[in-house]
Amino acid sequence: MLPVSVVAETTDAARALRAAGLEVHDDALSRAMYSSDASLYRVPPLAVVRPRSVEEVAATLRVARETGTPLTSRGAGTSVAGNAVGRGIVVDFSRHLGRVLDVDPEARTARVEPGTVHAVLQRAAAPHGVRFGPDPSTHPRCTIGGMIGNNACGARSLAYGRTDDNVTGLRLLLADGTEVVTGRDAEGRPTQSGADAVLDGPHGVRAVMGHHLGTARTELDRFGRQVSGYAAQHLLPERFDLTRALVGSEGTLAVVTEATVRLVTDPACRVVVVLGFADIVAAGHAAPAVVAHGPTSCEGLDSRLVDVLRERRGPAAVPPLPDGGAWLFVEIAGDDAVEVLDRAHALAGAGLGVDARVVDDPATAARLWRIREDGAGLAGRSPADLPAWPGWEDAAVPPDRLGDYLARFDELTASHGLSSAPYGHFGEGCLHVRLDLPLQHRDGAARLRAFLVDAARLVADFGGSLSGEHGDGRARSELLPHLYSADALAMFAGIKHAFDPDGLLNPGVLVDPDPVDADVRVVGVPPFRRQLAMAYPHDDGDLAQAVHRCTGVGKCRADPRPTGAAAGGVMCPSYLATREEKDSTRGRARVLQEVVRGELAWSDPAVHDALDLCLSCKGCASDCPTGIDLATYKSEALHQTYRRRLRPRSHYALGRLPLWARLVGRLRLAGLVNLLMGLPLVGRLMLAAAGVDRRRSVPRFARRPFRATFDPSGPGPEPVEGRRPVVLFVDSFSDAFDPEVAAATVRVLRAAGWEPFLPERDGDGAVCCGLTWITTGQLDAAKRILRRTVRTLAPAARDGVPIVGIEPSCTAVLRSDVHELVPGPDADLVSRSVRTLAELLAQTPGWRPPDLSGVELVAQPHCHHHAVLGWQADADLLATAGATVTRLSGCCGLAGNFGVEVGHHEVSVAVAEQQLLPAVDAAPEAVVLADGFSCRTQLADLRGRPSRHLAQLLDAADPQG
Template sequence: MKNASPLERQLRSNITGDVLFDRFSRGRYATDASFYQILPLGVVVPRTMDEALRALSIARDEGRIVTPRGGGTSQCGQTVNEGLVVDFSKHLNRLLSLDVENRTCVVEPGIVLDDLNRQLRKHGLWFPVDVSTASRATIGGMAGNNSCGGRSLRYGTMRDNTLSMDAALADSTLLHFGEVPRDLARVNSPQSGLELFRDMLDLGEREAAEVAERFPKVQRRVGGYNLDALVPRNAPNNLAHLLVGSEGTLAFTTQVELKLWPVIRNKVLGVCHFGSFYEAMDAAQHLVKLRPIAVELVDRTMIALGRDIAMFKPVIEATVRGDPDALLIVEFAEEDQPDNLQKLKQLSELMADLGFGWNHPQRKWGGVVDVVEPARQTAIADFRTSGLNVMMSMKQEGKPVSFVEDCAVPLPHLADYTERLNAIFARHGTRGTMYAHASEGCLHVRPVLNLKLEKDVKAMRAIAEEAFEMVREYKGSHSGEHGDGLVRSEFHEAMFGARIVADFREVKQRFDPDNLLNPGKIVDPPRMDDRSLFRYRPDYRVSELKTALDWSAYPGAGGGFQGAVEMCNNNGACRKLEGGVMCPSYRATRNEKDVTRGRANTLRLAISGQLGPDALASDEMMETLKLCVSCKACRHECPTGVDMAKMKIEVLATRAEKRGLSLRDRLVGYLPRYVELASRFAPLANWRNSSPLLRALFEKFAGISAKRALPAFRRDVFRPDAETYGASDGREVVLFADTFNRAYERENLDAALRVLIEAGYRVHIPRPADRARPLCCGRTFLSAGLVDQARRELNRLVTTYAPFAARGVPIIGLEPSCLLTLRDELLSLRSDNEAKSIGAHALLFEEFLVREAEAGRLKLPLGAISGKALIHGHCHQKSFGAFKPVEKVLRLVPELSVEAIESSCCGMAGAFGYGADTYEASMEMAELSLLPAVRCAEAATLIVADGTSCRHQIKDGTNRAPLHVARVLAMSLDSAQVKH
């Protein structure tokens, strides 16, 4: 506090929530999903709405501007500014009231759309402005942007579904904005509010003719202030609609009243294929005549990129026929499913009438693929809503840039508009990506540019001017969904005329005379191409980095480490609270610091010198990465492919080289080197667990929590007495005996060996040539940043296993984090053919058995196990798509009912859960879903978890003893033997 500014002092004295003025925290709030970056003065994360209003008041008294912020996913720079940022998303996210009968609710502005709909669904209702960022978009942010979503064809925009808003003006006056009559005599409001309302209604009356003349006649017009809400023809006028789309520039929203709709009960999709993009755009105007609720575009680029993303590849392979240039996904959602099926039939007939047919010599290539299965519909929806981020997954310096992103034109002009737009892109030496809402003439269009280059910034400016001129020619809107922000506000005069822009300025002045609320948006903006406001400013530089891992797949300094870091476009998918695994630490803390996006931003600022010298190895960077559990979920679930687990290894390696290792890092990292010795003195080595004094000393000097018992060493470690087991004529496999199962839970290896032998395989457990110690994958060394030590271990493993891989022998492992190291980190340490061959032949135990079963080769005499198995998947299994085989192999056991727990990371994550400074976060992660689900399970239920750390976390948190799948299969073999 000694060096704190008066503003910071006042905030800390009056706010119990987070008050963040350090450079690292400010940097994390300097960007949104746009290409802009403005470092704020500070950040407040209020616990209550009173605290939020107190922060507003304090900032006003100090003469500082204030920017409200939700999920920070704005694509036009709406949520970045130089003053105080107030983050509503962590605490101000409640459903305040719900009227089921009248289908309305009142919410705080920080509530996330998906979270709201989860709470509404049990009442048969939902809020249907279904933006693609629904997993992290807040209602306040959606109101600020006047969001639309994919189904606005039926449900309208945010404005159409907002009934009222309560908000504070910049002077802290609290007002209710809702429907008011033109005669305000009966309106119950403070005098200052009545004066404001009267001035706005007078403005609407005065400007009604100009508004009618200049406002585009398309539903997707979200630019400027909604002056049309004030004109007499719309009486009674809803003044909340003036706040909708105002981007936090007029008032500080405290609550929003929403209109709700019945949930969709049935739906079907028709995936229309087109041989040319123009044909798809031209067809859209005809397809909407069937009254679908959405028509969404997916273009050739998005299909190609999706095929390279693990989470999307299966649905593309199952749905896309041939090599289309574009798809239109047509969605029908009538109340009765037979009506939807009839609509699908009509869709196919309409496509035929339009001249499309599959490989018909007299027709244009194309047709319809019907999608009736809910699971595939969900997968397609996930792919479509990830369109922006799929486009951003290009591993190159140039990326699709949002600035003519969501122009909207009348549907009959859509084909010509897109064709001319592509010609503009070509004229400026680039190409564009297109996807999204063909049903309303609003496409998400992004030219591929590298905004680090002055020539590409100039091209952006020229493209914007030409594209917007064309939009005006078609009487469309240059902002059809994502608002104005810093990108489009500059062009309002060309769109609306000088008189309307003067009206916008009058509205802003009347609401916020001192220009304190998010200035520079809508009114008096800077130039959109002012590079001093860019994320990549003219002086942006990244020095050459000496990296420990291979980053050659990415562009940029450090052998591509820079490019890997810059893959994060701030889309915020890592902020989702349910579904998948990413990001477990954020789910526990809700802090921007602890989300993948926050970490990636910090890394980018660090490597570009914006956080001071040596920031990459700093204590602040370690604090930023501290709660990253290296679950690898982002590797699989981040639509742009940000791999924070791999980046963390790189940072830890830098830290270790410059600052050395802590005692805890040494104990964890070198575990494979001393575990054999410790096993010989197991009672002494385990003394720490039974001694409160030793627990306390370990916590003080090694940072290992006294609240945890460490895994117990044992004398009877797994030491095979031969290198080959099983039938001499059996199919060969290699069993990888990892450190954890070998030293702590040999029962799992014994069970796996037995299963493989009884299935008729010839099992090799080869020893390394040096015989110095058993083989190891180097996982623990990587977790401490000891990359060279990990490489040495992996070199021994490659030398030992390479002859087997060369002749196609599967390499089977039990511990996901160890076995999958051979498919991941090994290839970042060695790129030779031997390493690639081992990675290609490395399989988890369940993956191998399921593959054999599906090929008809698995001969395993399994007996019945009556009851239920409840499975928790290891994060790395989920990241590599290797969790489903666990369920499949357990379903081979007769009479066993199998159910997967919907869970994120267990929270133990190797050594993470044992840290004195991470123990609490570890337990918070576990308590989100995993431990409650286990506690609810009946005593006879088998709890199954393949991960060593997962099993220990479940045991510590519930006193239940989970089993590895191998042991369940061994139990099934026992059952079969007893029966016979």
Template sequence: MTDLRRAARLLRERVDGEVRFDAGSRAAYSTDASNFRQVPLGVVIPRTIDAAVDTVAVCHELGLPIVPRGGGTSLAGQCTNEAVVIDFTKHCHRLLSVDADRRRCVVEPGIVLDDLNRQLAPTGLRFGPEPATHPNCTLGGMIGNNSCGATAQRTGKVVDNVVSLDVLLHDGTRFRAARLSEHEYDAVAGRTDRVGEIHRALRRLRDQHGDLIRTRYPRIPRRVSGYNLDSLLPEHGFDVAGLLVGSEATLVTVLAAELDLVPVVRARTLVVLGFGSIGEAADAVPHIVEHEPIALEGVDQYLIRDQQVKGMNPDALAELPEGTGYLLVQMGGEDADEADRRAEQMLRALGTTDHAPDVAFYDDPAREHELWQVRESGLGATAHVPGKPDTFEGWEDSAVPVDRLGDYLRDLRVLYEEFGYAGDTGPSLYGHFGQGCVHTRVPFDLYSTEGVAAYRRFLERAADLVVSYGGSLSGEHGDGQTRGELLPRMFGDEVVGLFEVVKGLFDPDDLMNPGKVVHPAGLDEHLRLGGRWAPKRLRPLAFGFPDDGHSFTQAANRCVGVGKCRQLTHDGGSVMCPSYQVTREEEHSTRGRARLLFEMLDGHGDGPITDGWRSTEVRDALDLCLACKGCKSDCPADVDMATYKAEFLHHHYRHRLRPRADYATGFLPSAAMVIDRLRLAPAVNRLTSVPALRRIGTRAAGLEDREVPRFAPQTLQRWLRTHRPAREAGRRGTVLLWPDTFTNHFHPEVGVAAVGVLESAGWGVTMPSRPVCCGLTWLSTGQLDVARARVRHTLRELAAHVRDGGLVVGLEPSCTTVLRSDAVELMPDDLDARRVRDHTVTLAELLTGHTEGWTPPVAPAGVSALAQVHCHQHAVLGWDADRDLLERTGIEVERLESGCCGLAGNFGFTAGHGAVSEACAEQVLLPRLRAAGPGTVVLADGFSCRTQIHELDSGGREAIHLAQLLDNLSAERPPGYRTTTDP
């Protein structure tokens, strides 16, 4: 038995990297995006490529198996193993060189595809293959799986775009794998070391079995199954690099890769074709392929329905033509005219066949991007669909010849029906139809022994079906453990025997990702669930978890491993996951935290986390969760880590003392009420403005030493008591303006401005006269008993107003989110909680959706603004109404793709979080503010966002609330005018 303590000690002594054999790290890497789970021995995160070499050397010395890992999104179990995981993504992600003239570059394996292409953008070149996971997949992982994506229609698979690989064997042998001319082969084969031995053996294998390989390998563009023995054939130039691409870390560790690049397509046009069924759409594919589209994707009505149910891509779905099966055909050209012309030629030719479709034609890049999201959202859209059973991988990427695709889809549907997997709701069929590749997720029952047995029988039958069509078990995602056992059905025993020979040449001790592809574990072994999975019962819960059957177990099992939370940018206004973007740590991604929560359930009885709610590993992983709620909207599986964190902390600290910061920030509303009642604001402000006293106070409270927000000398509630309403106020009725703690006690000028705007729009304004709070600070710190009491008090204060149909206007996005979402989740059976949810609106929603005939004030010409949208507004409330309202003022507004500001309520104030908080702000927000013109207005409705900008923006820029902007325009003050004086 391996002495893991000794292994960890030797690795720390000899490797320049982060060596982690702790329970939390092992739990975070226990699975990928597949059905399988194997807890690793440990994790090594090398700081350099040389450190990765040293890692392998120590593992070889100790006889430890290894798994080099990229983005961890593999769908067949390639990235999960009882081995030492080598994660390249945190440090080994450099673009080493670019030769634009030769259209080549050299990269380290941890570089993310989108990051690579961003760096290549000035050259006009890019790496061609682009899987749907392009924001977070790495080149090392793409090479391991021989990835493809929609762009493979034009550029081919990864194997078609790799020039050479710098590879390492488990025994430390390192060499350059490449396509070799006869002269180059003779030089390598003449060596007396292992490199020469391997090349000579590969040449013998090719010469002796070339005809067998040609016979048994399907001649289709999407054959990804098996080792690429065909790359050794003379017609492919004895390409050893090609052989190693797609070997799924079972042969070598890739240390660097030289890649071919392709020119960026200058102009694209998208045509969406609607057909009577997905089979009819597939029948038309061969006729479209003749016109050389750069992408050709298929989507059926079940995928569309899943996205509609989950509220995904609504604008794009509304643009689809008539039909129940769709083809997305993208044409490219040097300019828009050429792309359009090629699309029109394709449509004219298609009209002369028996496959005339309904057509929607797009040449607006923004609209094309939205429609493309319909296809790229496939995996997430088909997971955890309300009203449908859970779906799983297993048969998600088979491929057949394009001229047989329609018949294959029809027969596959029959097979679904035979096994009881088909119905009025799917499963959906979609994929890269231009190359015959079909994606699907099947509602296997992986919770019972009988269901697992049916899963096995189905995969065996499906394998026989695709082979009968001359196809491949895998057309993109690889074999791993899901399909490794089925390879003899596709290739025959003799070719699989050649795979074993190759495995023996490169990895005679079976220490490279054992149990995958060659000598594979059974497709029903190491299941993440399975008939014997028996998670701990964790009750009673504080939240209701209504979308998960009131089960924390189901909530923790939501993550399907797609890894969108690991993307490094905020493209499209996404927020998830700010802590990962700063740390690049798996356990600080939404996915990593979900994995730890899953392991906390200890459903297999052999997991690394055994102490349930008391787990320090889970607590530490959740510590850097900002509770921004970005995952609530951005995660395709609807993981809501902010709620999971609050639930966990509630139980973790139950009947125990909490960290001091939880009391200091959690009870802030109570403290603010006392300070107001005793008129202590001026004294408190004077004390906290003295640096020495502030440092003593923040340290005692467990807080970061940062500027303490100043209490207003008069609260909003006090101001309203003496306020004389405007003459036009009340003609539309009365709204209740919610006096959240932050507006009421710190920034009442925001509320004053809101009252002015509301009254000028014809609304009367009322407000609770007694101190109130929504419970946000107790929610975010997991003090849920107190939070529930506060929410209950709030509901009593609002009940009469909302029962009469009155609207509640929220100004602070985080507090408004509590009224719109958290309160119901905390008290799911409370009718008043639902009424408050349904009657709570933002200021922009009230003015655009409930104030008919009102015209917003118009800004002077040339006014521009930057908008930092609060995370909770992005995730729950939405910003569409704000965008519409701002457009009507004539202001040119740029919504910053900055994600979370980094303060996130109590997060940025808690000791130990300062560096991460500031790093979040430095990603996009602060640099963009520094680059903005001096007259640019900065909009930030969130108190946290305004506070972060106030403290960290070196230019001294101050942000204002939407209410202040509108009030300024009405009063003909400068749009960015801001006052902090006594209202």
């Protein structure tokens, strides 16, 4: 808990901010969420303000001055150096100040608010044939204000330069409340107004620079990626440009309220050349020769990073790469396709590596770039399968020295007992890396400091920069004396004092820095293994390690990707509906990190507020490059909170639905229950008793469950009429509510040469995966159910009989959750034996899908199908069949019990409106393919639109079906 003095200070600051009419958040949940960014550091703020206008920003700054409270500006919180956390007021510009104010295609400029997401600006500019040049890997969620703060660059800076090359004017508020406007005159010369008090006078910027002219001219701007410190070279009298000087100042000199940025035209043709090298050092040595070919991008990637991706998502996640242990992804671009291809083949044939491949297919190129974009998250697990951390994230050296630096860097990491998977902007000498620093150990902070000091000295030896694009922040500011002279540091201090004499803006960064080993988030956090229900096998059974997988890269805040070939993931559907940080995967992880620290109890309202709108879709388990799994953590939190306590009524009704469904079927009460649910008053009372929103309809029970009607061709798992046996895992939804799907599955399997049989358990004859118990956190019961099911399925699996599932979410339990709840050899065996229908058919010799030429499909893959099972087998099957498929990548919004529970209806509908509803509305004649019972129910409920399972599609199309 916070000391009493801090609590009192929090209350005083919040009271003053509220009195100014501001949107203030100083509750435990908000302070936990904003305590960290994408860095190592945890600094809980006193309060978070989300301004709606420039006037509210000014009011916040006024309160900060009057109360002596520090102020830190924050965009999307993707800063990896701790630039966006602070002990005072954190101002979140991303919530309300994210508009594109104007796009001028003639002048090729745009005016934006600081919270404008990079991708939003690109969408606004695209209709005019222009775009903002810099494109960091976080472009789907990072803000322009954040890019200005750090002087971000991105993969194509060889063509477009850094952010300071692309900002033509700023509106800012100084710490004393003065508004400063910078820009360009008609001749393109830099201008500024309102800055006289800062620039002139005995302690003004011009006087400061007059004392350090030689230093500014010789120590700064030595190569393109020298970003560390202030850009004081732009304050020299011969090149004075206040706009460019303020870009990269990390919010320590002024608060940006508006920016005018330069736009560029995109080349008509882009081709990727992938060059393979023996190792990353060889790739670094070759980078300058590659740049001589005039590429727009030259990105380096080590095999250690690619191996992590293959292990996590399977071999198919990585397109075929040339031979080698490291690669350069090189983009050649231009307006003449023939000329671009000629240049690409010339580069591929230049003999710069051991192998080369020219990629001119846009879809394959997009997959390659996605590997690079996910680098920060993928590198969150080291080659030694240990947690890997930022901290030494983006050092840069002159490009012609990169190869030698990489060799020395590998020696340095080895000497500290560390491993890494490097990648980066090799064309400009910038290296990104995450390191498996032993921060959880008692001496973790000391070992972090020792490595950072040695790494800073190494970069200085190579004439490099501690930061190549992310800024120095808390991670490197203390190390600047290793890079710059005392005179340079005095110059930086003088600039800071001229702009912010009271040190109000983002203190602890750049000038008078905090120690690099202070406030490190995971230092001192012990393992959390006591009385856990889940096994966390990928995190050594440690929940603390599991929740700290979230490094804050913020991919969960990204806008949804387009449908079709470029379709991405489903994460994070609730954030897309609410745009609230607490509803993002990252926000939830931050709160759970407070739990494992002992700062919050499982039952704390902040924990349940953060987890309430988690749909347990498991999208994060596959889409978050760090591999975090909030669905599992939510189940654990519900289990810990309600174990041996009274639960919400929906847990008893919906969480135990298979039990009630089996009872209805056994007693043949389907007709009566359906009748009662159809009576207005009785139906409403039953919904209320079950914790179901009254606006929801309840699926009708089938007259007879599937299991009661199944007619096996044989007695059990033996070949029948030449057909091979397959276990048909009939879930409770297919059995009780949609038996036709199960029946269609049987017909398709038999037509393909398989003979399905139902696994039976002694006692009641039915097996269950326990999904509804899992999602409601009734994990003791879930374990008992799943343990019996594994015991029942294991003999067939041991005999090599495959197990095919019908409902994706239940199939996913047998593929994945089984390891968390009932780990062991039998669970492993069952998991390996589980197949989706498409996977089984793909492995069936001689089977060919029916002809679906001319069939237009809108495919809604179930979230668990996408995240756990993988939908590629389905996509391949449909492509072979000739169907025209529009594949959606978003969640349907129902997600089992989530969407029907009281309090979730609006969010459930809002999630459906992201992709599902617009897609089906736009294709009224298309067949909607939805294997998930929840997806079919949601569509029927919100649109009255029928949809079909893959088995029904194949069965109907089969002339023998």
